Amino acid sequence: MGGRVAVAQAEIFESVYKRGRTNVTTQVLDAPQQRVIDIGSLAEEGTWNASRKQVLLLCALAIVLDGLDNQILGFAIPSMIKEWSVTRSDFAPALALGFVGMTIGTPIGGVVGDWLGRKVALIASVFLFGAATFAIAVAHGVGEVGLYRFLAGLGLGGALPAATALTAEFTPRRNRSLSVMLGIVCIPIGGMIGGLIAAQLQPEYGWRMLFVVSGVLPVIVAAVLMFALPESPQYLLARGADMERVAKSVRILDQAAAASKAFIDRRDVGVERASLTALFTGGFRRTTTALWIAFFFCLLPVYVLYAWAPTLLTGKGFDVQTASFGLALFNFGGVGGCIVTGWAIGRYGTRVAILTVAGAATFGAVILASIPLSTETQPLLMALLCIEGFCLLGAQGSLYALAAHIYPTNVRSTGVGAAAGFGRAGAIVSAYIGTFALNYGATMFFAVIAFCVAITFIAVAVIDMHQAAMKAETASSGI
Incomplete structure (x- = not known):
């Protein structure tokens, strides 16, 4: 009964807000037992407290293992080729199938995150990739x-889309880009750990270990997440969850606000529910198209390096x-880069920041394509891989x-998942582009990387919904 009353109060507040009757709104907010909390504003403008950072830590743990399992096959392929007496081109279909799975799984994970919950999508994904990776240890072909x-x-x-959406929704707007980046940085951290593990375990115990x-x-971490990870309160409210459950998640945002038991989220009024078509409506069309192209041509060279650099x-x-150490250095540089x-x-906004690193990556790949690869040039090569x-x-x-x-919020997981999923298509192509480039030597290998990152640079420049620098946003809002 109390939950229905709280929902009714929230609906009244929202109706009053739309009509602009601020006097009534003040009365509702001032009533001690009827206080309605706008959790959208609370999430956007509140304090980045320890509870919120704990959510980032849990999501980051999952992404570390994503990065580890994503790259582990690349470390094992040279030893598998030797043991099974196959060629590197024989592994192209296996790598491509993995990327096909990612391409399918990314948008599905995004939609599941918007329909069943970010927490459900993340836990199921981590368990699945852990169990399937373990199964490779007993493979015989x-x-x-x-x-x-x-x-x-x-x-x-x-x-990744579930973890990204969950991280974003527990982080204040002023810290959101940094928080998401701290999550994404865990991908190269996972790869770096994989390189170190491969360098230490593979010579002694073999590739199966x-x-x-x-x-x-990942299976262990999935069990931990089941008990420790909260669900997004914005998601719960949008899906009509019981107010007691919403309040439990709101407690992560702000302990005092959770006592209200009456919540709204004004940010997503009029926003379509999760669907791919919503990403191409209105002002999203140009940005979504350019974002998908940027993801495709950025992930393609990344996975060429992950799979074929060793x-x-x-x-x-x-x-x-x-x-293995060379790829670990590549990932180590990525940690600092993120x-x-x-x-x-x-400080400068997404346009300046992304174009700067994309331009530098293009130039760096050109330099790598121009130097000979040998034990004599090893120190220079390792430094360039890190950069x-x-x-x-x-x-x-x-x-x-x-x-x-x-x-x-209503389409965030779907939007991130769809863009990343289209990018995974670039990963599929990388399985064959990598073998093609290797047949023509290191120069072609790095020239392909330079070309792809140059396309990424152009696509990012086309996007018209960039995040402005925080100083500019603050000034424009009059704060």
Whole structure:
């Protein structure tokens, strides 16, 4: 009964708000037992407290494992080729199947996040990619690897949009880009951990142990998330959940506000419910199209490097440990790139920040294409891989922050998931582009990367819904 009264109060408040009758609104808000909380404004403008940061930490843990499982096959391929007496081109279909799974799983994960909840989508995704990755440890051929990789891809694709939406909705607007970037930075952190694990475990215990470790960890984390991770209060309210349940999540935003038991979210009045068509209506059409292109041509070179850089380096005479370390350095640079770019977005806005790192990544790939790869040039090569990771992964992470800024709550998970899902199509192409480029040598390999990042630069420049610098936003609002 109390829940229905609270909903009725919220509806009355919303109706009054639309008519502009501020005197009645004040009366409702001033009544101690009838106080209606606008959780949209609370989430956007409230304090970034410890409870909110805990949500970021839990989502970040899931994304670390996403990054680990996403890249672990690339570390194992050279050893698998040797053990099974196959060629690197034989692995192209297996890699492509994994990316097909991601391409399908990303938009599905986004829609599930908007319809069943971000928490449900994230937990199911983490469990799926963990279990499927573990299964690769008992595979006996490339065909089995492809099947398990497809299943893992479904989970890997679904985890990121749910985690991004959940992180965004528990973070104040002024901190949102940095928060999303701190989540995305966990992808290269996971890859860096994978490189270190591969360098240490693979020579001693073989490639199968890599999949045992990277498969068990996500299953454990999925169980932790089930009990520790809250659901988005904005999502719960939009889906008509019981006010007691909404209040439990609102407590994460603000302990005092949770006592109200009457909530509204004015930001999404008139916004369509989650659907792909909503992303191309009104002012979203141009931005959505350009964003999808940017994702496609940014993720393509990233996955070319993830999947084929160790094979390229071992083919040039580097041992497995050095090749794994090189990809770990690429990811290490990406960690710094995501953090610095996240800071730059807050200071200069998404347009300046993303175009800067995308332009630098294009230039860096051109330099990599122009130098010979050998043990003599190893120090220069490792330094350049680290710098390229800083720029390229900084650009990739920024696209997720941009997508979270562009779309409102009702379509945020769908919007991020659809853009990332289209980007995963670039990952599918990378499985074949990588083998094609390797056949023509390192120069072609890095030239492909430079070309793709240049297209990303152009697409980002076309987007017309960029986040402004925080100083500019503050000045325009008169604060």
